[in-house]
Amino acid sequence: MSPDINPAFLTRVRNELQHMHPAERRLAEFVLTFPGEIASYSASEMARLANVSNATISRFIQRLGYANYDDARRRVRAEKESGAAIFLGAANADTPDQRLASHLEQAQANMARTFATISMQEIDAAALAMINARRTWIIGFRTAQSFATYLRWQTLQVIDNVTVFPGAGETLAESLAGIGLDDLVIVFGLRRRVASFDAVLEQVIRSKATVLLISDESLERRSDVAWHVQCQTPAPGPLFNHVPVMAYCHILATRVVELSGKAGRRRLSSIEVVHDQLGEL
Structure with a gap:
């Protein structure tokens, strides 16, 4: 079987994890937990959510092989449409009662x-x-x-x-x-x-x-x-x-x-x- 020339977003993150600097690794651990957030937030918003700099976001995206952040967002949106549960979770601060109501x-x-x-x-x-x-x-x-x-x-x-x-x-x-x-x-x-x-x-x-x-x-x-x-x-x-x-x-x-x-x-x-x-x- 030939290798996948366009691996999924999460596969790219896991493949590069051991080579990342501490800030990139912190960002990687965040997106491995909530990968669907990339489809919802801009680069600056994602930096604030993961508590990293905008420069870390740029290095991270380049390390994964994407042309830019929007390129990565398009890939994540496509994978989110597939219905994978990991892409549908979100990091939110709702109370239990608010989540039940939702x-x-x-x-x-x-x-x-x-x-x-x-x-x-x-x-x-x-x-x-x-x-x-x-x-x-x-x-x-x-x-x-x-x-x-x-x-x-x-x-x-x-x-x-x-x-x-x-x-x-x-x-x-x-x-x-x-x-x-x-x-x-x-x-x-x-x-x-x-x-x-x-x-x-x-x-x-x-x-x-x-x-x-x-x-x-x-x-x-x-x-x-x-x-x-x-x-x-x-x-x-x-x-x-x-x-x-x-x-x-x-x-x-x-x-x-x-x-x-x-x-x-x-x-x-x-x-x-x-x-x-x-x-x-």
Whole structure:
């Protein structure tokens, strides 16, 4: 494998750390903790935050191989857009109560903005598609697998043809090859998306199955799927706010249960009988 000719910002800092003078090292330790701050502050503001001189900022940037501070800021902004948690943290002096208020306010704003673009008719259409599909496949990578598993477990109470993949140790082809025209595929596309995400989504679309795409706001709206739900995920801290994602999954699962009719109630009843026989709950 050839070496990376344009290494990431943090890689450059770590590679040069042992060669730095004390003031540069103090600046390096600050940016290794809060690298996203470079995207937000000017060189003079960063010098004050890290308690170093403007000259130290210039030497530091040159040592890392950037043409100037703005060049470094552009690289950090691009890496911040990828969703890496280390770039989303910030050095702030808010009190704990202020931080809690910020998180709650952002969650409420995210919910309002997300559900302003979603109708109950669309949710019901997706719910009926789950009920009527030959099989529902739910694809969730990384963080999104927890939402995929939640959605499967809640709807499994009334429909038994729901599969989540990939599982631990699994490759994708075995499941993707089984998707057909009469299936529904729910694809979670939340940052940070795996490198294969676009290829997986294209493969699903080629299968001619009905597709429900659940993403964050960073994914451009797709017109080649049946439904594309874009959840707002900004947050005041280092982790994305997934409250709208969970809320959508909850509402969708609720409607699957409510719309499943007699067949769903029969399955619910059968499950309760087996719970009782096994003494599980």
